Amino acid sequence: MSGSSPEQTGWFSDLDPGDLEAATTAISEGEADRPEHWPTRAVQSGFATDEDDYYEALHEATLVATREAVRSRERADDQQLTHAIRAMDDTERTANELAERLAEWAGSLAERSGSDNGTRSTDALGGIDGARAVTEWTPQSPAEERVVSLARRVVDLDDERAELRSFVESHAPEVAPNLAAMAGPVLAARLLSLAGGLESLAKKPAGTVQVLGAEDALFAHLRGRGSSPKHGVIFTHEYVRGTHPDNRGSAARAFAGKLAIAARIDHYSGEYKQSVHDDLNERIRAIREREVGE
Amino acid sequence: MSLDLPTGVERRRFDGRGRLATRGDPVYGEPQDADGWRAWDAGRSKLGAMLELGMDVGLVGGEGVLYLGAASGTTVSHVADFAGPTYAVEFAPRPTRDLLSVAESRPNLFPLLKDAREPRTYAHVVEADLDCIVQDVATRGQARVALRNRQFLASDGRLLAAIKARSEDVLDDPETVFENTLEALREGYEILETQRLDRFHDDHLAVVAEPRSEMAAER
Numbered sequence: 001m002s003g004s005s006p007e008q009t010g011w012f013s014d015l016d017p018g019d020l021e022a023a024t025t026a027i028s029e030g031e032a033d034r035p036e037h038w039p040t041r042a043v044q045s046g047f048a049t050d051e052d053d054y055y056e057a058l059h060e061a062t063l064v065a066t067r068e069a070v071r072s073r074e075r076a077d078d079q080q081l082t083h084a085i086r087a088m089d090d091t092e093r094t095a096n097e098l099a100e101r102l103a104e105w106a107g108s109l110a111e112r113s114g115s116d117n118g119t120r121s122t123d124a125l126g127g128i129d130g131a132r133a134v135t136e137w138t139p140q141s142p143a144e145e146r147v148v149s150l151a152r153r154v155v156d157l158d159d160e161r162a163e164l165r166s167f168v169e170s171h172a173p174e175v176a177p178n179l180a181a182m183a184g185p186v187l188a189a190r191l192l193s194l195a196g197g198l199e200s201l202a203k204k205p206a207g208t209v210q211v212l213g214a215e216d217a218l219f220a221h222l223r224g225r226g227s228s229p230k231h232g233v234i235f236t237h238e239y240v241r242g243t244h245p246d247n248r249g250s251a252a253r254a255f256a257g258k259l260a261i262a263a264r265i266d267h268y269s270g271e272y273k274q275s276v277h278d279d280l281n282e283r284i285r286a287i288r289e290r291e292v293g294e
Numbered sequence: 295m296s297l298d299l300p301t302g303v304e305r306r307r308f309d310g311r312g313r314l315a316t317r318g319d320p321v322y323g324e325p326q327d328a329d330g331w332r333a334w335d336a337g338r339s340k341l342g343a344m345l346e347l348g349m350d351v352g353l354v355g356g357e358g359v360l361y362l363g364a365a366s367g368t369t370v371s372h373v374a375d376f377a378g379p380t381y382a383v384e385f386a387p388r389p390t391r392d393l394l395s396v397a398e399s400r401p402n403l404f405p406l407l408k409d410a411r412e413p414r415t416y417a418h419v420v421e422a423d424l425d426c427i428v429q430d431v432a433t434r435g436q437a438r439v440a441l442r443n444r445q446f447l448a449s450d451g452r453l454l455a456a457i458k459a460r461s462e463d464v465l466d467d468p469e470t471v472f473e474n475t476l477e478a479l480r481e482g483y484e485i486l487e488t489q490r491l492d493r494f495h496d497d498h499l500a501v502v503a504e505p506r507s508e509m510a511a512e513r
Contacts, residue, residue: 011418027406032418034445039379039421055379055402062404062419067394069407073387270388271365271432274460 008032012047017057020064027065077175078198081168085189088164095157099131102154106134106147128158177272178262182280183237190233191259201260202267209263210234210256234259239284246292254283299345301355302376308333314345316375319399322368336494339369340430340456343494344502349487351502352452353377357425360446362410362439363432365389367396373428374403381420385409410439413446423448429455434462437478440503444482447505453483459497472499482506 011026039051048054103125110125125134134151137144165186172185176198180188194212195201201209211218213232221228231240231252243251258280265273299305299314306315308325315331325333336342344351356378364370364382366389374380374396380403384390390407397403408416410431424446431439436457447453457475459468476485483503491498 009418027419030418031414033414035417035420035422037422038419058404058419059397059401062406063394063397066390066405066407070387070390070394073407074391077387267388269366270386274464278464 008034008036010036010038010041011061012038012042012054012057013045015047017047020061023057023061024065024068027061028069077171078192081171081175081189082193082197084164084168084171085186085193088161088168091157091161091164095128095131095154095161098150098154098157099127102134102147102150103127103130106130106151109144109147128154131155131158176263176266177270178265178276179259181272182262182277183234183259187233187237191263194233198263198267201263204260204263206253206257206260209260210252231256239280243284243288244292247287247290250287250290251284254280254287258283298354300353300376303334303345303355303372304331306331306333314342316372318371318375321371321396322366334372335368339372340491340495340498340500341369341428341454342372343491344454344456344489344500346494347489347491347500349489349500349502351454353426358421358423359426359428360420360424360443361428361430362443363430364393364405365430366392367405369428369430370403371396371400374400377426378402379421380404381406381416381424383408383410383416383420410443411435413442417445420446422446423451425451427451427453427455429453430458432458432461436461437475437481440479441482444505449505449507451505453501453503453505455479455501455503456491456495457499457501459499468497468499475499476501479503480506 009032011023011030015022015026039054042048042054043050048057106125131151131154134148135155137148139145139148168189169185172180172188176188176192179191182188183191191209191212192198192201195204211229211232212234214229217226217229220226230249234240234252234255237255239255240248240252258276261276265271265276303314303316305312306327307313308315308327314334314336315327316334317330318332320326320332322338324335334342336346341351355376359373359377359380361370361373361380361382364384367382370380370382370393382393382397382403382405384393384405384407387407390405393405397405404419406416406419410429411433422445425448427440427443427447429436429440429443433439436455440453440455444453457472459466459471462471462475472488476488479485479501482505484506485501485503487502489500491500
């Protein structure tokens with residue numbers, strides 16, 4: 001209430017007392033440099049008849065506004081992440097597939113053409129990098145025009161894959177802070193996608209989390225063919241892959257156990273909890289210190 | 295443990311044990327007695343632990359409160375039972391969903407899905423000259439959060455903060471973290487009392503502080 005600086009406006013200014021929709025917007029999107037004694041101001045401006053009336057309106061408006069804000073933040077979240085990681089995998093697979101086709105086609109053209117000599121090498125045509133090289137070609141024939149154009153699509157797809165990845169990396173910690181910190185954002189998103197969302201991941205037992213993504217091996221095992229899988233997609237994590245094969249089963253079990261807990265914390269509380277991460281680090285260290293048979 | 299509890303908070307017997315309690319709708323499956331009192335679990339609430347340990351929190355009942363880091367509303371439900379207008383700020387959507395149901399039956403509780411590090415985004419709703427800020431945020435820069443929100447406090451208001459060492463630095467010694475945090479807090483607050491909450495909450499320091507009068511409202 002320092003009075004000297006410009007007047008601040010409260011959430012209720014220019015608001016029709018019965019208009020909840022406008023109140024929601026005002027509470028969610030409004031701002032002020034500093035607080036004022038809003039109840040008094042609201043009564044002075046005629047928004048409320050007295051302070052009790054103001055608090056009643058405030059209670060109703062904050063409930064509606066906050067419920068709406070929660071809904072829109074949650075709607076945004078785990079399903080969007082699931083879509084993004086699937087799209088990322090699709091773009092990667094498609095880009096590689098097209099790059100293979102392109103390498104074959106471009107190879108047939110690189111050898112016989114000599115016009116922009118030197119820039120066309122036959123041995124660097126494979127993969128996405130090969131496609132990048134082909135986009136530099138100056139097309140000499142209708143066939144080469146198609147090849148260069150195809151190469152551009154491949155490069156675009158690969159760029160999109162990179163964009164999707166950074167989307168996943170920035171959003172996974174918001175959706176599932178503990179899971180993302182423990183597994184890394186990409187693996188966290190993969191687990192969410194395989195389980196069908198945060199809620200269903202939170203309801204899965206650790207043993208299921210351990211073999212998510214290894215369904216083929218798991219069902220082969222259940223039909224009596226082959227041994228039981230030790231790990232599914234969690235294999236991509238350093239805690240599993242970086243552990244000696246003799247101890248990998250233990251590491252995968254410990255890791256999956258904590259991932260299941262992390263998912264439950266993320267779903268039911270949503271707050272970051274350090275102790276679960278410390279426990280896991282300690283456990284993995286203990287597993288790795290074990291003797292391994294030569 | 296002889297201290298003046300705020301009006302609306304009483305020591306009642308549950309299962310033969312004297313426990314803090316407030317009156318209101320049950321929230322988290324806490325024990326209730328026949329007169330409508332519900333036990334306040336100090337193990338689940340840092341403010342509850344501060345009262346249990348007999349810290350002089352300066353609450354008498356009926357005050358205006360800004361609660362930062364309200365989470366699912368466990369503690370804030372008790373605060374709203376004995377306080378006046380209570381503004382509850384929480385940043386994560388999932389716990390806020392539970393906070394909403396706590397607020398529904400408490401007309402003096404105003405839930406806000408906002409970031410406590412950005413008071414600008416709620417200064418148009420939360421009133422000035424409040425009697426008390428309760429802070430329990432699990433973020434790095436807890437002292438900064440307290441300093442930025444100082445503008446909501448009356449000059450004789452109180453800051454009741456539970457500083458969580460692990461949120462600042464997991465590896466550092468909690469004592470060092472607490473010292474650094476208190477040092478930063480002194481920029482805008484007079485520290486009145488501190489106490490470790492270890493009996494109820496690991497690696498937490500409870501702080502009671504008053505805004506320093508010579509400093510004009512920051513930001």
